[in-house]
Amino acid sequence: MISLEELAASEEVRQEYKKAFLLNMFQKICVRMERNPQFKAKVKNLFRQSYDKCDTVSAIIRNELKYDELSSEDAAIMQMWFEANLRKTSRRKVIPQEVKERLYKSQNGKCVVCGEELGNDWSKIHVDHIIPWKLVGDELADNYQDLCETCNECKSARIDYLFKNLIKLI
Numbered sequence: 001m002i003s004l005e006e007l008a009a010s011e012e013v014r015q016e017y018k019k020a021f022l023l024n025m026f027q028k029i030c031v032r033m034e035r036n037p038q039f040k041a042k043v044k045n046l047f048r049q050s051y052d053k054c055d056t057v058s059a060i061i062r063n064e065l066k067y068d069e070l071s072s073e074d075a076a077i078m079q080m081w082f083e084a085n086l087r088k089t090s091r092r093k094v095i096p097q098e099v100k101e102r103l104y105k106s107q108n109g110k111c112v113v114c115g116e117e118l119g120n121d122w123s124k125i126h127v128d129h130i131i132p133w134k135l136v137g138d139e140l141a142d143n144y145q146d147l148c149e150t151c152n153e154c155k156s157a158r159i160d161y162l163f164k165n166l167i168k169l170i
Contacts, residue, residue, distance in 0.1 A: 022074055023131065025065055026081050030135050032064065033085070044086055053079045081136055088137030095127050095144065103127065103146045113151040126152035133157065 033040035043060065050056040054075040061078070062068045070078070104125065109118050118125045128147045129136070134157045136143060147155065 018074070022078060025061055025067065026078055026131075027135060029060060029064060029082075030085055043082070047082065047086060053083070057082060080140070081131065084136035084139035088139055092133060093138040097122075099144065100125070100127055100146070103144055107146050111148040111151050112145045113147055113155065116148055118146060118148055124149050128152050128155065 029043075033043060046056050046060065047053060054072055057075045057078045058068075058070045060082075061070050061075075100122065104118065107118075109120075110116065111118055112128075126147045126149055128145050129138075130143050130145050131140065
């Protein structure tokens with residue numbers, strides 16, 4: 001059995017935890033923007049007027065969530081998410097078959113969440129947004145993954161499945 005120290009030392013586990021942590025903070029800001037149009041307008045203005053968008057992201061996270069340890073690398077990742085959120089449209093794009101096939105090959109025909117074989121019935125293979133569509137729309141090119149029907153329906157627009165991925169690494 002793996003010890004807690006060994007688990008914490010795993011780079012893969014640290015990266016998954018970090019991504020889940022950042023997404024949780026991002027989601028909190030997105031929910032606030034969704035509920036409060038004035039806040040969303042304020043965030044848009046901050047980005048429009050900003051010379052350093054990473055500093056803007058850090059300031060938003062610091063001021064709204066009282067978290068002041070955001071690294072420049074993490075701020076750059078979140079900047080990409082914020083910009084995607086702010087330019088997101090209200091309609092989903094059709095995902096081309098070539099993208100679906102590329103995902104299928106890169107995942108060796110397996111569901112990212114449960115690891116089960118996806119088979120070759122394209123009606124049962126679901127292309128999912130890693131970061132939920134509700135948060136970033138179709139604005140991120142590398143935001144897709146293939147899931148089986150069951151995992152996609154269970155995941156929906158939630159981000160807690162990232163913690164399930166952590167458990168798989170144990």
